[in-house]
Amino acid sequence: MAQQHLDRLTAIDASFLAQEGPASHMHIGGVVLCEGPAPRFEEILDHIRSRLHLVPRYRQRLAEPPLEAGRPLWVDDPTFNLEYHVRQTALPAPGTEDQLWRLVGRLMSQQLDRSKPLWEMWIVEGLERGGFALLSKTHHSLIDGISGVDLATVMFDVTPVPAEVPHPDEPWRPHREPTPVDLVAGGAIGLAKAAAAGVAGVLGAIARPQSALRAATEAAEGVGEVVWAGLNPAPATPLNVEIGPHRRYTVVRNSLADFKLIKNAFGGTVNDVVLTVVSGALRAWLHGRGVRTEGVELRALVPVSTRGNHEANTLGNRIAAMRAPLPVYIDDPVARLRAVKLAMDGLKESKQAVGAEVLTGVQGFAPPTILAQASRLNFSTRLFNLIVTNVPGPQLPLYVRGREMTDVFPVAFLPKNHALAVAIMSYNGQMNFGLLGDYDALSDLEDFAEGIRTSLAELVALARSRTSPPRAAGEANGASANGASARRGAGARG
Structure with missing residues (x-):
């Protein structure tokens, strides 16, 4: 999976940053309800830590090239702290679902800090009906809803027993902090890759002129x-x-x-x-x-x-x-x-x-x-x-440390x-x-x-x-007659 240090944001990912304002937040998320007692906080942290290598972007933050020389880039966060991103809270008694939805509203009202990796996860305990909730919150520049389903591999398993996940031979170590020259160079490499893809498209069009003409016509109409x-x-x-x-x-x-x-x-x-x-x-x-x-x-x-x-x-x-x-x-x-x-x-x-x-x-x-x-x-x-x-x-049902996920919103x-x-x-x-x-x-x-x-x-x-299958005429008439008789009886009793 290509999620490298100094990756340049795509145009659409960068557009979600450009559209964000004090009142228009550009993060999305989900609320998951799970049965049973919540795992210990340390157990949740260890579970996520053991799978973070599956989603390297979760340990990367934004970096802006100097003088707006290009779109932002994803760079490793040398001060990454999992405990900052995974947080624990509890509802006050009685812990109704209405209280949970009010908490979700408050948490989604707060913008993510762009100086850190753009995600948070909240573990919410104290639910009235038992169980616990997980609230995820991720900036739209990092992820969209469809790929978000794929990211469930970080937290969820398809069996109650957590799967054994292969690990890299070496523990994660962040790249060094990029210099302004590194950022400019990273942006230039990203632009060169885009240009190369454009050239490849042109060469492909020359090789397949009829299909290229159809595609160009569709694009113009679009x-x-x-x-x-x-x-x-x-x-x-x-x-x-x-x-x-x-x-x-x-x-x-x-x-x-x-x-x-x-x-x-x-x-x-x-x-x-x-x-x-x-x-x-x-x-x-x-x-x-x-x-x-x-x-x-x-x-x-x-x-x-x-x-x-x-x-x-x-x-x-x-x-x-x-x-x-x-x-x-x-x-x-x-x-x-x-x-x-x-x-x-x-x-x-x-x-x-x-x-x-x-x-x-x-x-x-x-x-x-x-x-x-x-x-x-x-x-x-x-x-x-x-x-x-x-x-x-x-x-199919999914599980978090052996606890079944009952609902997702x-x-x-x-x-x-x-x-x-x-x-x-x-x-x-x-x-x-x-x-x-x-x-x-x-x-x-x-x-x-x-x-x-x-x-x-x-x-x-x-x-x-x-x-529903239509009733037979006799059955319908009988039901109607029985209904009329019942109504007459009720009227007499009244």
Whole structure:
């Protein structure tokens, strides 16, 4: 796995640094609930320490080349201290889940220190129902949601007995602190590698002119679609207001089987059902705020992984963004699902994601000051109302030092002027939502959570009624007659 000292950040990774501000944090995370008593703190530290060599980036920090001569680089942290990154706390009695979600909101409100490796892990004890929680918090420049699933190898095992992990022959020793000349040279090497890849692409295009022409045409169409989307901003809503640094967090537990039931009954994909459920919840939430939804279609920024199979277990972001419709103007849940499916099918056939990747590639040659502006154009917050990200997780139980992981809830991030982010993750038959809101703008975050539950329940009921076998005429008439008789009897008794 290529995670070397003096690696230059990719354009998209650097863009997450450029977009970060005092109120718009660019870290993501997850909350894991585990059964049984928590391992001793020292045992957790030893467990992580024994596996850190699997993710070398966790012991590296950012280094800026002098005079903004290039993008930041990852360098070994000579003062790395695991006890700084792994922390222990406990909830006060009674230790309810509401208390846990409030703690998560507070911890996600605090920015990571850029002078250290950009991650933290919190062990939370004192839960009312027993067990313990693990909260992970990692800067988006280091990792994205899809590769985050691969990083579970650091903490989790697929059996109750922890696996034996092979270790390097030599203990980890940090490289020496880089000099300004080292940083400039490291950036130049990264730029040269990017240029070499570009030359290789040109040579490949010469060898395969027809496929190259098709790719160039798709890329041009994709950039055109991104530009066209930029000329059509998302509608103004109460979600798109100035936000502060403080966060609220809550969750919604769901069954993956319910989403598959709806998908099988009415067509589409699980992700189409997710977007439909979110649309229904947003419709109800907007009505609760007194906002009319006739003719209103919100837009979700939906990250799409472009990571190939050969890039498994690698860090850094391999994502493009699509702007998916949320038809809050449609009252009927099934009609809403069909509208989402139709629109998503069109997006998949479009070149929007290809265009986003092309723009990211162009940014790869931009100096940092231009990159900061270009990343904001590519990630313009005017183009969407909220982030909706759906990460597939393992469909088998995982363990931490022999304790089974019972639940997992993802945590997304809030860009500038965005008060809500919805993250979904499947795990072992679950399909759980993590809802992150601005503390002041989303004081009714629980109302939106209830809207998720109601929106899903409506679709489940309709799917079950569609898929249940019809009764025989005599059975139906008998049931009707019995029901009428029962009602007459109740009336007589009344």
